[in-house]
Amino acid sequence: MVNNCQxxxxxxxxxxxxxxxxxxxxxxxxxxxxxxxxxxxGSSTPSSQVPFKANTSEEKRNYKGGARPGHVGHxxxxxxxxxxxxxxPLDVGEICPDCGGLLKLKQIKERTVIxxxxxxxxxxxxxxYHKECSRCQHAFRAKAPAVLPKSLYGNQMTAQVAGMHxxxxxxxxxxCEMTEIPLGSLVDLFHRLSGYFAPVMDLLxxxxxLSPVKHAxxxxxxxxxxxxxxxxxxxxxxxxxxxxxTRSARVPRSTLGEKKLPGVWVVDRYNA
Numbered sequence: 197m198v199n200n201c202q203x204x205x206x207x208x209x210x211x212x213x214x215x216x217x218x219x220x221x222x223x224x225x226x227x228x229x230x231x232x233x234x235x236x237x238g239s240s241t242p243s244s245q246v247p248f249k250a251n252t253s254e255e256k257r258n259y260k261g262g263a264r265p266g267h268v269g270h271x272x273x274x275x276x277x278x279x280x281x282x283x284x285p286l287d288v289g290e291i292c293p294d295c296g297g298l299l300k301l302k303q304i305k306e307r308t309v310i311x312x313x314x315x316x317x318x319x320x321x322x323x324x325y326h327k328e329c330s331r332c333q334h335a336f337r338a339k340a341p342a343v344l345p346k347s348l349y350g351n352q353m354t355a356q357v358a359g360m361h362x363x364x365x366x367x368x369x370x371x372c373e374m375t376e377i378p379l380g381s382l383v384d385l386f387h388r389l390s391g392y393f394a395p396v397m398d399l400l401x402x403x404x405x406l407s408p409v410k411h412a413x414x415x416x417x418x419x420x421x422x423x424x425x426x427x428x429x430x431x432x433x434x435x436x437x438x439x440x441x442t443r444s445a446r447v448p449r450s451t452l453g454e455k456k457l458p459g460v461w462v463v464d465r466y467n468a
Contacts (some may be wrong), residue, residue: 262396274308315374317353349377357382358389400434401451407431408459412448415464427451444468 232382233453247259254303277283292299357375360366372379404410410431417426419439427438429451440447
């Protein structure tokens with residue numbers, strides 16, 4: 197049913213117009229109230245410019261923060277010859293570059309700088325002695341210290357690049373630039389580490405199952421450029437991550453097992 201009454205249509209247009217004006221005025225009022233509480237820049241207002249509450253005492257209104265006059269600062273301290281790791285003298289020469297006259301020393305100023313050295317691998321050549329007892333013919337072979345069998349990279353280098361990538365999130369390409377390790381070698385190194393740590397997962401899963409309070413959740417995650425999921429199974433002492441391309445129940449089942457577990461399981465009630 198269509199209402200063709202011209203007067204009714206005009207009234208409805210006027211009502212709609214007034215509703216829009218009311219909504220706009222309400223929005224301005226909310227903005228003014230928020231501005232009065234949080235300051236001109238809203239939540240980004242510096243703490244020194246946040247307006248005082250109406251019931252703030254005069255003493256607190258006049259209070260100025262910061263250090264008191266005469267306060268000993270805690271700024272950066274200059275190095276001395278005893279604390280510096282290296283002292284580098286920088287001279288301007290003996291001859292004036294403008295007129296050719298002799299330069300005489302007026303003073304020596306010191307400037308403190310903290311600098312880092314590029315992370316470069318050290319190439320080590322071990323000479324492994326192989327000896328044999330002249331009496332019992334028992335052979336003894338020296339072994340390279342702190343290096344995995346048949347590995348080109350030492351344990352310190354292996355631990356360093358693993359921490360850079362998996363703990364600090366540095367991309368593998370950047371690690372290759374810093375350490376001069378080829379990308380393929382870096383990937384093989386990480387795959388080898390995963391083989392060493394694979395048996396530990398079963399022990400961690402067992403600890404997770406026995407905990408009185410357990411938590412599980414998942415979120416979207418890109419795996420090798422494909423859409424996937426990152427699963428988290430954690431307790432106050434243990435965090436287990438599983439990166440899978442599925443959101444099905446088989447992922448939590450592989451961690452929980454088939455038996456009934458003790459304690460409380462904290463989840464978001466997702467069916468999987």
